[in-house]
Each structure stands twice: as C-alpha cells, then as structure tokens.
Amino acid sequence: MRLLIISASAGHGHVRAAQALEAYACEMYLEAEIRNVDILDYTAAIYRKAYAASYLKLADRAPELWGYLYNKGDRPSAKKRQAAIIRAFDRIEFAKFRAMLREFNPDHVICSHFLPAQILWPYEGKDWVTFSLNLCVTDYLSHGFWAQPNATRIFANSGEGVEELIDKGIERERVRQVGIPIMPDFGRGYDKEAICAELNLDPQLPTIMVMSGGWGAAGLPTLVASLLEFAPVQVIAIAGRNERMKRDVTKLPVPEGAKLTVYGYVNNIHELMAVSDLCVTKSGGLTTAECMAMGLPMLIPNPIPGQEERNAEYVTENGCALIARSPGSLKYKVKKFLSDPAMRSKMQESARNRGRPKAAETILRTIVSE
Structure with a gap:
C-alpha cells in the first residue's frame, strides 16, 4: 500500500495534522510506503511565500480584515472564484x-489542507487519478473551501461541521x-508527580x-505578570522560538508563593x-484538540476573527473553555476558575468527553478498510 499525506504550510496546524497522520500510519502499517509532503514545496518560491504568509500576516496585523475575508470566502460564489484562480495557476x-x-x-491520498483537492478537481476521471482522495478538516466547523466535490471522504470534527x-x-x-x-503522545496517560519531579515543577500548586500568541509577543510578559498575582500559583510560560520574549518573561x-517556569520551543x-490545570492559548484547531484530548480546560484571550473565533465558540459552548476579551475579563475568569473546584472538575470532564486522541487512527482505519 502506498499512502500519500499532503499538507500546506499555510498555518502550522495543517502541517501538524499531517505529521500526526504520518506518525500513526508508520505505527499501524509497517509494510506500507508512506510519504508526507507539503504541496507548496512543489511551487515557485514567490507563490509559496505569498500563499503561506497571507493568513499569518493578516491574522497578526489585521485580524478584523482576516475575519471579513474568511466569512466572505465561506460563500459559494467565493469558492467558484478561488477555483478559477487556482486553475489559472x-x-x-x-x-x-x-x-x-x-x-x-x-x-x-489524505489531505490536511483543501488546496490539493482544488488542484485535482479538474483531473477527476483521468487515468492517473486512481486513488481515494480524503480531506481532514483542521477546525471544528467546516468552511466552504473544505466542501470539495471530488473528495472520496471528508472527515469533519463536530456535528455542526458535518451539517x-x-x-x-x-x-x-x-x-x-x-x-x-493529533500526535500519539496526546492519547497516553502520564504520571503528574513524576513529570513535575523531572521538570522541577511543584505538583501541589x-x-x-501560557502559550505565546494570545496577546501577541509584546503582551506575553504583561499576561504572565497578571497570572502570577494569583499566588499561590505556578505559571508555565512557553515563548516558542522568540528568544527576546523568553528573556522578557524570565x-x-x-x-x-508563586513559581514561574519559562520555556522557549519545546x-x-x-x-x-x-501537569497543568488551565491552558491560556489561542484557539487553533490543533491546539484545542490537544487540550481536550488531555482533559485540559482552556482560557482563550481575544480569539482571532475567522476560524479561531469559531473554534473558541465551539469549545466554549461545549464547556471546555472560557473566552476573555480584555485583561480585566481574563483576571476575573482566572480567579473564578482557581477558586471554584466544581467548575474546574466540570470543565476537565467536558474536555475529556469531547477529546478525540485517537482521531488519526480512526481516519486511517476508515480509509484503508472501506
């Protein structure tokens, strides 16, 4: 069996989903030939850079504009226009x-981005298109660009997304x-005390x-400082590859009575x-899926309009997260979360119930067996 996994590096979530599918496939099908590619690697540098950077730059610098374009792009007319542009290129x-x-x-073929299906649509029925074409939506609701008529199967992530x-x-x-x-690591059990001992963390606090991105690079130190005010508390701050941010938080x-541990990329x-009780994070599809698989409640500051706002609404409606749209709101909700054990327990249970740690395995078994 030859299995081709295709992503597009337009946002990290699509690539991470493809990596998860590859990891499970390598465990499940030892005799299979498995290849994981980024479709943008097969395009000219200028096209690749423009396509990959468009979402990241708009979401960071003009989130309201991105939200407008996202919602406008969900209309059938927009899908037809984009298909025409894709065919032109x-x-x-x-x-x-x-x-x-x-x-x-x-x-x-398994795609964690809709672009490969758009590219292949005009070639449906050609003698070299003999494979099943499967799309894995990487958010909790399903934007119109995922509704590709040439897909053999589309894997959605909620009842609403299906409809x-x-x-x-x-x-x-x-x-x-x-x-x-999501990766197999998120479907395993862990010994909290053993991890805390290894990482010099306090299991009693x-x-x-806190994952970088919720308030932007400049706001992370302010956010962490506000969380440290809730002592006794332990804050784990993850600055990613931004060394300046890591230094500022450190x-x-x-x-x-408080403890702060700062990491870069991990x-x-x-x-x-x-080992965490609450994750302050952006509401990307992969991150929210990972948190729910671990039974970890979320607090989402200022969700970016578009797919992240819709993800935030989904996890909030299902009792797995809280949304904070201002620093004052964030402080209030953290205080309430820490002071209400019943609330924490209920959110943890909701997250565990909604989590799908073995989704990649289920997707692969469905594709291979049907």
Missing part, C-alpha cells in the same frame, strides 16, 4: 506536484465525524500554562499539558 505552478503524484502512484458540509452540497455518506488528527518579578508540550 495550475498548469505552471502545480506541474511538479502532478508529476510527483503520477510517479508515486498512491492508493490513498455545514452537507448544506454546501456534499453527500452525507461521504462525510464522517471523527476529530482532528495550581498550574496555569526577568519578571515573582511574588512570594517538544514535550504533552507533558506540560499533563
């Missing part, structure tokens, strides 16, 4: 991608409600994990989630 920009497909000749695809013309029998693919004064995010 297709012959030149995606010739290498098509050549790779013909050479690899996969039995199954959105059906409303956009996809037959019900081609839609599955499964969950967002209420622990808040320099913060720590009140008596590979053990699952362990940090396992």
